[in-house]
Amino acid sequence: MDRKEKIVEILQEKGEATVKELANIFNVSEMTIYRDIKELEKEGYIKRKHGSVLLKTEEDEEKTKDKTCPVCEKVITRAHPYKISLENKTIEACCEHCGMILHKQYEDKDVFAITYDFITENPITAFNAYYVVGSSAKPCCSPSVIPFSDKEMAEKFVKGFGGKVMSFLEVYDEINKTMNLNIKSCCQQTETINISKIKKEAK
Numbered sequence: 001m002d003r004k005e006k007i008v009e010i011l012q013e014k015g016e017a018t019v020k021e022l023a024n025i026f027n028v029s030e031m032t033i034y035r036d037i038k039e040l041e042k043e044g045y046i047k048r049k050h051g052s053v054l055l056k057t058e059e060d061e062e063k064t065k066d067k068t069c070p071v072c073e074k075v076i077t078r079a080h081p082y083k084i085s086l087e088n089k090t091i092e093a094c095c096e097h098c099g100m101i102l103h104k105q106y107e108d109k110d111v112f113a114i115t116y117d118f119i120t121e122n123p124i125t126a127f128n129a130y131y132v133v134g135s136s137a138k139p140c141c142s143p144s145v146i147p148f149s150d151k152e153m154a155e156k157f158v159k160g161f162g163g164k165v166m167s168f169l170e171v172y173d174e175i176n177k178t179m180n181l182n183i184k185s186c187c188q189q190t191e192t193i194n195i196s197k198i199k200k201e202a203k
């Protein structure tokens with residue numbers, strides 16, 4: 001058995017260990033242990049927490065799994081997906097378009113939703129945001145729904161990329177009206193876009 005395997009065995013027994021403890025056990029330098037740890041970490045066996053080394057749990061695995069949009073099943077790649085919170089859970093949608101469809105499921109519940117300004121990326125309460133619907137910018141699902149905290153900014157965006165500025169409830173109705181049947185095929189219609197280019201042009 002090599003040292004790395006033994007480290008895993010020790011962690012299984014002890015729960016956790018520091019690099020120093022491991023170095024003492026094997027009578028090698030901390031640097032040597034550090035190198036083993038790095039490799040084990042890369043291979044996905046262990047994690048580090050508060051200076052200790054621990055085995056990875058199934059829960060950790062869950063966290064690193066790709067999240068998919070509950071509406072269109074696309075893998076969520078955005079740093080700030082659309083978030084709906086209710087009771088004690090938060091559900092994320094790939095974009096505002098799917099967020100609106102997701103809201104439909106919780107129409108009669110008290111929910112809180114967060115979106116992020118397209119230009120500044122600052123969080124906004126979804127109900128207070130201005131949305132540009134159906135513009136030529138399609139960062140995710142179409143018709144695209146792009147949030148702004150500022151109405152003027154949204155209107156400026158429309159001048160460059162088309163679409164219409166709407167309030168939360170207007171978008172909600174609009175998207176759910178047009179999307180009632182074939183959600184998957186609609187969400188699949190995406191074009192590649194360069195968000196930073198669009199953002200620059202919109203400034």
Ligand SMILES: [Zn+2]
Binds near residue numbers: 072073074
């Ligand atoms: Zn989606």
Ligand SMILES: [Zn+2]
Binds near residue numbers: 141187
């Ligand atoms: Zn989407």
